[in-house]
Amino acid sequence: MTAPSAQSASSALSAPSARSYDVVVLGGGVAGCVLAARLSEDRSRSVCLVEAGQDYGPHGEGWPGGLLDARSLPRSDVWERHTEVYRLRARVIGGSSCVNGCWNTWGTHADQAEWERTGGAAWSAAALERHRKAAVQQMDMRPVPDGELSPFSRAALAAADELGFAHADMGTSGGPGHGTPLLNAVDGLRWNAAFAYLDPARSRPNLTVLGGASAHRLDVRGGRVHGVEVVRDGERVTLTADTYVVACGTYGSPALLMRSGIGPAGQLREAGVRPEVDLPGVGANLTDQPGVFVPLAPTDGLNAALAEQEARGELYGNRMLIRAASPYCGDGSWDLHILANAGPPLFGKLPPGQYEAGLSSYLMKPASRGRVRLRSADPAEPLDIDPGFFSDPEGRDLAAVRAGLGIVEDLAGSAALRPLVRQVEEHPSRLSDERIRARAGTYWHPVGTCAMGTEDDPGAVVDGAGRVHGVSNLRVADASVLPTVPAANTQLPVLAAAELLAEAVPRD
Ligand SMILES: Cc1cc2nc3c(=O)[nH]c(=O)nc-3n(C[C@H](O)[C@H](O)[C@H](O)COP(=O)(O)OP(=O)(O)OC[C@H]3O[C@@H](n4cnc5c(N)ncnc54)[C@H](O)[C@@H]3O)c2cc1C
Incomplete structure (x- = not known):
């Protein structure tokens, strides 16, 4: 496939020839920025990054001061504004790295052994070390x-x-x-994943970034995705790609899969969604600290x-x-x-x-599990989230x-x-x-709602490469795939996981 010509994000949607990509990444948060940057390093691969929140552009171009100030946790640019604090999640390019504490820590060898058991050797402590180091370097993390x-x-x-x-x-x-901790903040400036990963990639002609574009549902038929319906400025368009990578976060990713008919069949019917692939693990296993x-x-x-x-x-x-x-x-x-x-x-x-x-x-290592469910098929309807604390x-x-x-x-x-x-x-x-x-409150580190595991594990949603079981050209690559939460703040582990999962997307 040829790369779409360089053009502004807004014109990209109205030009029919530019609606097809090699890879569409849905969700421009911490993991989405890593994926878009790493996947577009191959200039022969066209990549489109779709983010529901605002894209304020490169650093220095009109970012709200509150998102840049590392001394406080901003409450702007979030999904559910008037809700319990445990649901706080960012809706902006860069995702929760734009609203978080900029703290970075790493988990135990036992955490990585848990991931290796479900994801394979690529997730071993030794293999992850390369990705941890890459993330620390790219995010310019430094001691306090x-x-x-x-x-x-x-x-x-x-x-x-x-x-x-x-x-x-x-x-x-x-x-x-x-x-x-290690900080991704310099002199009070929150150095988010969009600055660190996307800015160096923005000028690539094979990368399109669509801000303010919400992925409503994937068109899933016969075990394949045939397109994704995206709404931007009230306009509904279908983007198509060879590969779709969902990176909408621990709450957003299972929600998009479920709206698309991938999830627990009974629950989907109750929410008014026709099941396409019965995957009971979607939205289950929510683990937060x-x-x-x-x-x-x-x-x-x-x-x-x-x-x-x-x-x-x-x-x-x-x-x-x-x-x-x-x-x-x-x-x-x-x-x-x-x-x-x-x-x-x-x-x-x-x-x-x-x-x-x-x-x-x-x-840091709770045994309790919560869950994310749809209330209806309407993407505007708030999700039904139960963190399951102390259950x-x-x-x-x-x-x-x-x-x-x-x-x-x-x-x-x-x-x-x-x-x-x-x-x-x-x-x-x-x-x-x-x-x-x-x-009890949250440390804001939810994971696990599209957990990785082998196909014979009834709770597994993706394999160690992020491929969704039962759908050939669909992947999930964000905090939701971690089957267990590490004994750490999750940003650095998610960055490392996204580095790993970007490498797992094959080059033609
Ligand atoms: C308040 C707060 C404080 C935190 N503090 C820290 C900290 O100090 N240290 C640390 O290590 N971790 C911290 N975290 C956790 C860390 O930020 C997350 O682990 C990390 O951001 C997860 O990355 P992600 O890519 O999975 O999701 P996110 O970064 O949340 O990105 C998901 C993106 O997908 C977009 N999206 C969702 N649905 C759609 C859709 N349908 N269509 C298009 N786009 C969509 C969202 O708008 C968002 O931009 C904090 C989190 C929060 C909320």
Whole structure:
């Protein structure tokens, strides 16, 4: 196939000759940007990237300041604006890398062994290392600069020392301990996946980027995709390709498959969709990391120090973490992240000069599973998302979070933190089960709703190369294919997975 000639994204849709591509990538988020960039490196391959949210263009051309400011989590450019916070997901080119904390950490060897079991040798720890390194380099990830550590973060690191945690390298599988993440932010600028991956590729004549273009459904017949219906500026067009790669994220990817008739047949019928391929795993296995925030009252001294840092434009609420082990975790590993926060509240407002401080216990390897379902075949209808927090029958997840709250309690009482904060709750680890459930929030790392696995696994949706079981020219390549969540923040693992899955798309 010949590459469509270079033209603006808007004219690309109205020119019939440009509607056919070698590869259409649906979803221009973290994974979608990696795929579009890597696949279009082969100049003989025409690639179209379709993103429902706005494409603000290359860096320096009209991006809203809020999306660029790495000091806070923006609430613009998201899908469901007025909803529970756990559903927050970006709707913009660059995806959730435009609204996230820019933290990058890596999981355990056991995480990668889980993926290798379902995806094959390409997912082994050794094989993934090349993709991890490529992502770190392309995203320009770097250690936390000293000036970004607030007095609270510094004291929390000292408190972790006091409790006997060793230093750990958070960008690798190292071990448990305390340390700082790798950041994809430079001097307060959130360096998102669109800047890092797409900008260097935008001028390629074989790459078309369509912003504000929502993929409504795939035309699936006889085990093949024959086109994708895309709506842009109210206009409905069909794009066709040899290969379709879905990268709409953990919530968006199963939703697009289900609207297209790929998913649990009974549920699809209930939602008014005619089933084409009965795949029970689509939308199942939603895995997210729950956590509980324990507030602490900043002393006047801490408030003053934070105000001074904010006046200099250098206040970052959170720049340290501890990898810790609950009693349910294997030796030498970790299943908890303990975070220390001090700064403007994530949500809501405080009077000038006053700040929120606290410590959180997040469970990184939950046993509980949730799910994503369609309410109807209408793409405009909000999804029915249940994260399934603490639904494991044995109650291990709740007990593990509680174990983390024990560490939070010890940190709050440490010599390093006592001069900066006053305890508001004396014994957070003694919170009732009901209070823990009610206070649990998300670390925003959902995965697993199009899980990879072998064809004989009834829960599997794709194979290790991202190919959808039962549909010959369809792939999924984003956070949704990870069958288990790593003991890490998910951006770097998703970038590495997308690097791997881009390589798996064959060249003609
Ligand atoms: C608030 C928040 C904070 C986070 N903080 C961190 C952090 O600090 N560190 C970290 O490692 N991870 C963090 N994450 C998680 C990380 O951002 C995700 O793991 C990662 O973005 C997943 O990449 P993805 O490509 O699967 O999905 P996304 O990046 O979400 O991209 C999916 C894209 O698909 C588009 N899309 C969806 N449906 C359609 C459709 N029908 N048609 C066209 N386009 C569509 C969306 O608009 C979106 O742009 C955070 C996430 C959130 C929401």
